[in-house]
Amino acid sequence: MTTSQRTDGGVHRPSRAVLKLVRALSHRAAELERAPQELRRAAREQITALVRAEATARVRGLPAEELKPFVGRSIRLGTLINAGFPTIGSIEATPRHQLTMIPKVGAQTVDDVLRAAAEYRERLIRNSDVRFDPDHRTPGHTRLLGFLLAIRGADAAVAGLHDQVARFRERSAPLLAKAAPTASALWRWTLPFRPTTRNEARAALVELALLAGESDTLKLADAIGKAERAIDPGAFDPALSWQLYLRDAASVNALLSTLGASDAQEDVARGHLGPELRRKIDAVPLDVGLLKPTLTLRQYQVFGAQYAIHQERVILGDEMGLGKTVQALAVIAHLAAQGQSRFMVICPASVQVNWLNEIDKHSRLRAFSLYGNDRESNTRLWLREGGIAVTTFTTLGRLELTEQVKLSVLVVDEAHQVKNPQTRRAQEVVKVIDRAHRVLFLTGTPMENRVEEFRNLVHHLDPARAALIDPADLLHGAKTFRRQVAPVYLRRNQEDVLKELRDKIEVEDWVRLTPADERAYREAVATGNMMEMRRVLLTSQDSAKLQRLSEIIEEAVEDGRKVIVFSFFLEALSILHRRLGDLAIGPLVGKVSPQRRQAMVDELTDRRGPAVLLSQITTGSLGLNVQAASVVVIADPQWTAGAEDQAIARAHRMGQAHAVQVHRLLAKGSIDERIREVVEEKVLLFNEFARKSDAKSSDARAVDSAFHRPEVLDDPAVPLDHRMIIAERYRLGLA
Template sequence: MTGGYPSPAQPSVPSGRVKPADQARQLISALTDLVRRGTQLLQLPEALRQSARQQTAMLADEQLFALLQQRPVADLKDLMSKGTRLGSLEAGGYRTVADVLRTHPGHLEQVPGVGSHTVQEVVAAARKLADQLRKESRVRLDPAAKPVGHTQLLATLTAARHADSAASALRGPIAQLGQQTQPLIPQAERVTSSWRMTFAGRKKKEEARAAVAQLQAILADPAVVALQYTVNSAEQATDPRNYRPEQLWQDYELDAAAFNALLSTVGGAGQVDDREAAEGFIGPELRQKISAEPLDTSLLNTTLREYQAFGAKYAIHQQRSILGDEMGLGKTVEALAVFAHMAAKGQHRFMVICPASVQINWMKEIERHTDLAAHLLHGRDRDINGSTWLSQGGVAVTTFGTVSSLDFLADADIAMLVVDEAHYVKNPDAKRSQAVAAVLTGAQRALFLTGTPMENRVDEFRNLVGYLQPRVAHAVTTADAIVGAKAFRRTVAPVYLRRNQEDVLTELPDKIEVEDWVQPTRQDEAAYRDAVQGRNLMRMRRAAFESADSAKLERICEIIEEAVADGRKAIVFSFFLDVLGTIHRALGELAMGPLTGSVSAPMRQQLVEDFTRRQGGAVLMAQIDAGGVGLNVQAASVVVIAEPQWKPSSEEQAIARAYRMGQIHTVQVHRVLAKDSVDERIREIQENKRLLFDEFARKSDAKESDARSTDAGMHRPAVLDDESVPKERRVILAEQHRLGLQ
């Protein structure tokens, strides 16, 4: 919400010097008005969404008309009977499809050489083309041009977001206030009339005066005073007229994903086929039951897209299932929505088991998207954090390698277990599979996450289903997969929900950007510490790829594996040639290139063409300063940036190689970042933050006392804010200070 709002008026409690009748009127008016205003705020989320729907429909019509103005009448030939001639219409000045649709058919028939039959065919074809374009087009907010209509829609969406928060905060208090005051107001109204009081009996008078006293106490209650402030503030925040355009667009650029997710929910219902695809092609009976499942998002701090809400409801309803959405569709957020729902219903302990490469991502996503506490059960503090989790509840995050050593899980009473990258346990005889199975036995509910398509891996799929619903596993046969992906999904619908990007295309933005944070391994940390000790900034930036046990390399390989399994091509960018070489060797025959500055222009183009023509999965390795300029690589729909660059523009130029006109897939951008490293400092520079400021704020709050936060390290050196010192040197000093190496 923007600043500059008037301060809420001080709530007034009628003075004792006021006449009893006037005092009663003021009390009744103040309390009934507060309940009325609060009730109106509870209705605003849907009202603002309806307004956004209308605005979106108008923008869609404008967008459609602009498209039709660009389509010549000749484009209608393929939609008409052979032999229908359009030359006379064009000669008469009707050159575009838009010209045809905005003209009455009777006027078209007056054009020389144009008969009624031709007009009927042309108009029908124009309407058919318009319907096709309407289905395919989506309204997207344009932060570059900032059209007035887009700004107005953004203001409505902003108000709707605040209305959601206000409704969540006010629903309980307003209902309670109504229950308190409703029986008292009729009695207190007697005091407002001297005539009624004169003829009332003693008991009625006492009841009326007591009701006034109770209403006065209610209005003076600190909780009700606070409620008045909340209502005043919410009324300001939910009025779209209160937002400045420049602030709206600034907020949008900071959190575009949340705004786009909300926009996707107000764009109008899709076609029946689209809805069936977005709901995983499951049968109508089960789909109806899942759609009716309530979903409490009061502890969730993000807006779910419609298909994500359906996925969360599916997991809740089915209790033990597999969510197999394609990479980039938000399986993590869907799982967190389930946690948030169950926590709101009184459940306490939840657990995530995942590869070590994504544990930090889970921690960050829990903190960002929910009000639940996150506990990392990995490393030296796992037992301490585990004890806190057992006593306080929240979401515990551990790894496949650690879970077998957590003895306290036997009696943890886990409400919901999520196993990320569940194909890691496809072999039931492996130790990690057995460790996961042991935890699964004690969990009330379970959700497996895997983006790997299962249609062609029936044996693996059967093993995964066996952990969750053995009866369904026994019924799955190879023949089920032979009949095709959609039929397979219908067959296994009780346990498996998968949506591809194409299934939910109308709900997706053109570009999905993800920060993949990894926890460095011990070998990574040793190499990095040595680089910091030697004040070698270039080595610090690529130290994460030196060891044979590289967390970054593992995560990149996982991203590529999933992309290839989905039939997508990828491009991997790095500033460093040796990093590209390391990744190239790990990927083997999938990798092509590298595309570097030393490669001639003709050879670069040839490399891109070979990459485009290559059948199946492929990964193009590219040096960011070379591959990020002057080439179009629309064949790649997955972009991986191996380390952050000093200038955000370098990353944006690289992403633009794939994310441009001609790209038919949603582009997935993965920025792979190492925690507790120079990556964090470079991100601070990119975001214009003070070096190490957040790091030391966290230490101050937590009063940590480990090797990295000795007494000498509990203050920020002034040199970190001295812009006369080159940023590269300040970054080295910051990391030396953080690690206690000065």
């Protein structure tokens, strides 16, 4: 038998196998591409079912009185309640005809009450969100978790295989069309008078056979097979699913947030900006092609990036833990995709390594460290190739090669550190601002002490707008202040946008001084040394604070929780480290390198069972993500609410899977009481001017001072710390 005879007579048998193989692979690739959307649809159905089930269960147990706002005054709801139906569930569970038999309860009353119950339930459903609780793992939540993990796998697989699938489809599609007739046993007779077409079909079939056997095709088939297993929600073991969630709760919850955002959430995500500005910002088509598919931007983060791109020079003042870093990366990635090439991040040295890690983890952009021994060589490389230069406030003034470089985007992290325009740090940053097309200040605490500080930050970005702001407005000008800074200041708070974030339980743990405390404290007050007065409360021979701290840690260990302890004083951390032994990690202090700081956080995260990270508050409160800890202890009160909030936000942030317990250790009859008084006044100032942004109610709250001090102690001509020492001396009879 000749080759042509074999080809003509038996070609349909091998052709069927080749065509089937190539078509099947094409079909599987198409199914994989559709998987993210199909999985999202299924996940939304699961979310709806969970929310409805939870709302129904909640409504059933509520008192029937809750329905009063939903029924008219003429409806005899009280009669139903007194007849033995105290809850909504008890009313709904009773047949309608039995309810109508109750004296003075007619059919209209029953119908209106049942309608009100249904309306109440639907309203509750509309305003409800799904939360994962690792301590209460229901089958429904476990199933939803499987869908979310499958979606993440599908997104990553589709993005990772996009180029391979495109090449395979480009080659196989025309060949499949030409070779399709050869699969039929009658193909020789269906094309009897078109030998050219028959030859093309044979040739296409041969090419398909070769394509099917190529190593790239075999690798693609293997990769699709692995992806298919990874995107099956039922393939995830429940225990493994929860383990994966605890390891990366932030990205899982970010994905969840994109599946069920309500109109109210969308409004908050946009900071309740005016409709005209909102429309302009929404019209910015954010290009995230240079961000990795493993990063899911939440809705408010997308808007934050759009806001920064459109407004060009802004303060992103989102509360700590809301992902300001990834919003800045989204801005840079968008502009890089548009062909812009040079970007710079200025940050404290303590978070410089974190920035480099985040850029590598979440983007396809190249980062250059303009810090340390390789600063000059990396600077030349960055100038030649473009990318993101990451430097520090202290290094900035020594970057001579960059003095004339124009920047597409300048990001200043922890921007409150340039609030004083008289400092060299602020002056160096201003020089770079003048060479940047867009500037993005990142800070969760834009105003720590005075409104003037906030105004200074605005001045760096927009001097004309800052000139319109009168710091003397104080609380009475809060509404005006927020309106004036709205075009340059956007802030969202955790409770507004992180619906899944577990509660933060804050406790002030007041202790009474022991005799040893009192002796050490009186001696410190007599010296007039403020730092010594604060320090001895933690380091005396029988410190009441350390006793209480030991109890808190002991309780946390019994519950299997991890703890982070913040203190300003190195001696106190050293004492704690000796007491805790192997349970302790750290201490994380200023002299520890940024790499070692991250290693300490990683050790806390990776430890099985309880552990305690000890950190100096001035070092560990910036740039670190410590979601592994769910107990936070502030061992000594700080002078600003922002300092404590920064520290707490290391744990209570996006990705935290547990409720966070915050303990503030405070000593009665000590300087701690005076510090808390000062901080409470500063909290009021921050809430009115900075926290609200344009995302809260527009009316400034009236605030009455709660201070009752002798006139000499309120004399602004006397430095505050001196007045506080004088107050303590008077109180202790040492004046």
